[in-house]
Amino acid sequence: MSKYTISCCLFLLAFFAQAQENKPLEQNDSLVYKKNYGLRVGVDLSKPIIAARDVDYKGFEIVADYRLRPNVYIAAELGHVEKTSEEDRYQFFTKGSYLTVGINRNAFKNWLEMDNELYYGFRYGFSRFSQTLNQYTIFQKGVAIDGTSSAYFDPATEQPNRKFEDQNAHWVSLVLGMKVETFKNLYLGLAINISKLLRIDTPENFENLYVPGFNKVYATNSSVSFNYTLSYRIPLYKK
Amino acid sequence: MKNYFLALGFFCFALSACENDDFCAENTSPKLLIRFYDKEDPETLKEVPLIVWAEGKDTIYPLAVLDSIALPLDTSNNQTTYKFSTTNIVDELQFTYVREDVFISRSCGYIAIFKNVALESQSNNWIESAEISNATIENETAAHVKIYH
Numbered sequence: 071m072s073k074y075t076i077s078c079c080l081f082l083l084a085f086f087a088q089a090q091e092n093k094p095l096e097q098n099d100s101l102v103y104k105k106n107y108g109l110r111v112g113v114d115l116s117k118p119i120i121a122a123r124d125v126d127y128k129g130f131e132i133v134a135d136y137r138l139r140p141n142v143y144i145a146a147e148l149g150h151v152e153k154t155s156e157e158d159r160y161q162f163f164t165k166g167s168y169l170t171v172g173i174n175r176n177a178f179k180n181w182l183e184m185d186n187e188l189y190y191g192f193r194y195g196f197s198r199f200s201q202t203l204n205q206y207t208i209f210q211k212g213v214a215i216d217g218t219s220s221a222y223f224d225p226a227t228e229q230p231n232r233k234f235e236d237q238n239a240h241w242v243s244l245v246l247g248m249k250v251e252t253f254k255n256l257y258l259g260l261a262i263n264i265s266k267l268l269r270i271d272t273p274e275n276f277e278n279l280y281v282p283g284f285n286k287v288y289a290t291n292s293s294v295s296f297n298y299t300l301s302y303r304i305p306l307y308k309k
Numbered sequence: 310m311k312n313y314f315l316a317l318g319f320f321c322f323a324l325s326a327c328e329n330d331d332f333c334a335e336n337t338s339p340k341l342l343i344r345f346y347d348k349e350d351p352e353t354l355k356e357v358p359l360i361v362w363a364e365g366k367d368t369i370y371p372l373a374v375l376d377s378i379a380l381p382l383d384t385s386n387n388q389t390t391y392k393f394s395t396t397n398i399v400d401e402l403q404f405t406y407v408r409e410d411v412f413i414s415r416s417c418g419y420i421a422i423f424k425n426v427a428l429e430s431q432s433n434n435w436i437e438s439a440e441i442s443n444a445t446i447e448n449e450t451a452a453h454v455k456i457y458h
Contacts, residue, residue, distance in 0.1 A: 159418035206419045208384045208410065210338040215367055222369055226384040226421070228410065275412050289415065 103183040104308040107137045110257065112301020114149070126154035129282075133259075133299050141176040145191065147297075151282035160206035162276075166199020166237070168283025174245065187249040195241045195265065197282050201273055202233045234273035239281045241267045249301075259299040267291040333417035336448065340379040341404065341426070344452040348437040351457060360394040379449060384408055384421045388429060393436070393456075400436045403429040404454075406446070422447045428454075 114131035121128050131149035138144055152165045172193035178186055207227040212219035247261030267287065270278055279287050285295040347355035354376040361370040361378060370378055382404065383389045390403045406423040413420055423446040431439055436458050443453045 157415065157418060206410070208338060208421045209333065209413075209418050210381055210384060210421070213369055213381060215369065215371075222363070222366065222381045223383040223389075224385060226408070275410070277412065277415070279415050287415075 105137070105140050106185060106255070106303060106305050107309055108255075108304045108306040110135050110137075110301050110303040112257070112259070112299045114147075114297040114299050116296065116298045117149070117151075126156070128152040131283075131297065133297070133301060135174060135301075143174040143176070143189075143191075144172075145174045145193075146171045147193075147283070149283055153280060153282075154204075155280050155286075157279075159209050161204045162279070163202040163204055164199055164278075164280045164282060165202075166197055166282040168195060168197035168199075168281075170195040170243065170283060172243075172245070174247070178248075185251050187247075189245075189247055189249070191245040191247075193243040193245060193263070193265075195239075195243060195283055197239045197284060199237050199239075199278075199282050200233060200235045201237055201276070201278055201280075203230055203276055205229045232276070234276065237271045237273065237278055239267060239270040239278065239284060241265045241281075241284050249299075255303040255305060257299075257301045257303065259297075259301060261297050261299070263293075263295045263297075265293045265295065267293075333414070335413050335417050336420070337417065338381070338384065338420040339422060339446050339449050340381050341423075341446060341454060342377065342379050342449055342452045343454045343456060344377040345375070346455055346457050348457040355458065357395050357458060362392055364390040364392065377452065382406060382421075382423055382446070395435055398435045399432075400434050401430070401432045402436075402439060402454075403431070405429045426453060 111132065111134045114133060117129040117131055129149065129151040131147055133145070133147045135143040135145035147170045148168070150167045154161065154163045170193040172191055174189040174191035176187040176189045178188035180186060205227065208225040210221055210223070210225050213222040243263040243265035245261050245263050247259060249257045249259040252258050265284055267284065270281070270287070270291070272278065281287060285293040287293060345355055345357050347353045356374050356376045358372060358374045359370055359378065360368055360372050361380065362368045363383070369380065380391055387407065388403060388405045390401060393400050393402065404426060406426045408421050409424055410419045410421055412418070424444070426441055426444045426446055428439060428441060436456055439454060439456045441453065442455050443451060446453050
């Protein structure tokens, strides 16, 4: 039956422009496609893949959303990250969990009974983590001798292994993303988060330069992060 | 129309997330600033033809006529010895200090500032006397050591 409808509609679509010219008032479609409602849960595929390739990274993220209205979803992400960040002259280890909660709004007009999304949304994020400063080398400007500039003395390298526990960060993000229903109730998703810190703890004589869930903290207290999700909708009812 | 505003808002937010170049633009570990004064007239700077090197190192200031120089301090030790040569007469100054490491920024990392800077020993072949005028080296704006010759 649905195949028949699709073919029929596709056929009619070819004459859409013409049909509109001739009968502008007869556009009422008697078919109403009901939307699936239910809890959609999934995982971020990118984190285990990065972890498999990078020994300095471990992480997972569970995503979930629930349809409130045909185009409005309440969404959340829960995750855990352990990461060693290597900068030019210092190295630190971040370990912690995060939770983000917010709303997605679908801006994509689906054809027929399709249920894909092109959405925007916002999140509030919170993370609790520990930061360990493993190692650093003093930054001393080089001295130019005979046209080549190099450090006059070898700079000191310290290994303080200083651990800062119970660090907190709060942030807001804008989300742009898409979800495509590949099989019945199975979705592939891609999203970009642009985030801005609201509040963050500052460890003594150091800074929290990486926050789980927020990602690398830039000088403007902002960040960009991505996720690639595979999720399944547990269908509850149709409306 | 509403969507245009949303797009504009998003664009502004994205723009506010733009990042400065990831280069250290701030000051790095400050150097020891030495100024040379006239021994007859201790208020007046007096230039001197100088060759300067640290013990066991290359020349840091090859022959130049100067009234002030900036020398890096060894961060791996709590003392640095510099040799100052003028017209083949060499004098030696040994500085001691306590290093303190300060986190500056993501791109700069840690720099060293020096406290309790003192003259541990000095020879007086061409240098009449030397004194510490500022025992804390946090920046390079004012002289830390005055040498009279």
